[in-house]
Amino acid sequence: MPRTAGWGYPEPYTRDLMFSILGIAVTGNHELIESIRNVLETLAKNQTEHGHISSLVHDKDDRGSSDTTPLFLLGVGIFRKLTGENDFLDEAVIKSLTWMEYQSPSDRYMVAQLPTSDWRDEQWVIGYGLFVNTLAYSYLRLLGLDERANLMSKEMKLFTIKEGRMHQHVHEGLVVKNKPYYAFWSFKVYSSERFDLLGNSLAILSGLAPVSRADAIISWIEEECANMMQKGDLAVNLPPNCFPFTQPGDPDWIRRYEDFNLPGNYHNGGM
Template identity: 25%
Template sequence: MDKVEQAYQEALQVLRGCASPLGLKASSLGSGYPQVWARDAPITALGALMTGDEELIQAVRVSLETLGAHQSALGMIPLNVDTRTGEVTTENAGAIDANMWFVLGHFAYHQTTGDAAFLRAAWPRLQAALTWLAYQDMNGCGLLEAPEAADWADLYSTRYNTLYANALYVGTLEAAAQLSAALDSASGEGQQLREQAADVRRKINLLLWLDRPWNGHEFGQQLEELRAMRLEWFFLYQNTATLTEKPFYLSWAGFREFGNTFDGFGNMLAILFGVADSEQTSSILDYAHAAGTDDPAPLKAFFPPIYPGERDWREHFRSRNLNLPDQYHNGGIWPFLGGFYVLTLQQVGMRGRAEEALHSLALANEKGRTRPWEFNEWLHGRSGRPMGHPLQAWSAGMYVCAYQAVRLGKIPALPLNLHSTQLGGQIPSFEP
């Protein structure tokens, strides 16, 4: 049995160990993340639902029920629920991506099972989750705003209009539109959601993709479009335009400042959800490989690392020795992100690179601090050695997802909308 196949079998064992009466724990280790997390569980579900394992499919359903049962009066989905006590955490509460992964988790479950009754019962909660998200656009610009550390990178310094949150928002809106259609809604809600997703796509590209025209007239038109859309963005562009062009999306834009690091997760989601066109997709993936964001294993969360003394360095990066350069969010390697990277390569037709990255990901998941096949949370960005918690659900789940995509040709239950120059068209949205 080769390493890729062995890793798949080991991943299934980790997933089964994460199943609990309240849903999928973030880790099968009792002391390492014994909670059902609003982002980890739906991400894990992308792989778990592809296995056809009824126990895992049921665990996904229960995860969604657990999270939905603790939705706030305003529609906020909790960051996590402790499987030992049933308590909801207040640490980093209000994470902007919790609601979005909750919607995407329901989409994945419905696409896999076709359970209309479950969707109909959950629909009021999904609508409330979308309403809460709408209020996170605090200035009416059409994009979501978020404070620092308000998403999966919960010890990092991205902020305000982040690539990750807004690319994820595109997928969330598309998923909600398809779920609305599945309910045969005559309200026109699905069309409104699709139009909103298209608007967010357009604004991400205007604000966070830098490719300044060399023709002065075209550049002036671009500036006028920004001015007409939002005057503050016109002023912001006076700063970002000094970069002229970038081969990837800016990680965030705030009040006349911006993030200039490569956001691995955000850029992969931008490709998967059709924010990036075929030319942008090639540029992003070429950069990701050339810059070594997939070396020694895929994929680094943010690159390059932020160092002490730089504008976006925070003293709390030193907390628990986590976010030092090349570690954790600050340039560390996250195997679950590696799964998204492999999936992206496969779906845009870069199948040779996808197979190579899958093998590299299998070797990364084999590494352990105390035992082989730890499916560790994160690895050092340079040494490639594991430094996080072992037996992570999303590390295993996204490996399963990547394996199924590359070796079996399956497509996960995501509202994919890719542009591919190699496959000559868009990829279908779902394949059971």
């Protein structure tokens, strides 16, 4: 089983290895491709009864991540296109697709999560997170489930709700009024308008964001980063993973951030 990181992290983390598929797929390296086959097959072997994918590839009891199952489906979708094995791990895929459908509290299309359950293990994402939902949209496209992908896209492109109350038959989405980018997360009348670099990047790469919105997002990032550099909040010409930074005193500041997630660090605006 390949390692996913150095610096004292020898464990095969599912999310890291699934993201590595994006790079491996373009190398054409047979050894790397076969290593990913091994990873995907091991994940399928360790899949739970109801279709959930473990956080560590080799440990079927390390569970609870909101992004590992959609990343597994994304990985299988890429692997199928890469190898032409269109029924690769079909049984496991069907189980994981069912698991993901049950992650929608409204029994519609967007999926929800608990705080610190995705790659941001120190940054709270509540309810419908952009990152996990862009993963879900992406695997639906890769697996040819276009009807559900279209319906999910339609739901995600609804506005977040800011009036403090929900009207009957009005559902929250991830579009922020008067902003080019998608919300960090939303759930009922609550949402975060902090900018999620990874989630918005996946929205662009997957085609969820139309070209006009993608161009506007990129221009907004460049402008905001230039402003941050002028103010001394950004030292290098690279966008932080999340901004504006969550500061002490902000409504979404968590006491634990003082020890593990200070402004401009780690998941709170690190690189």
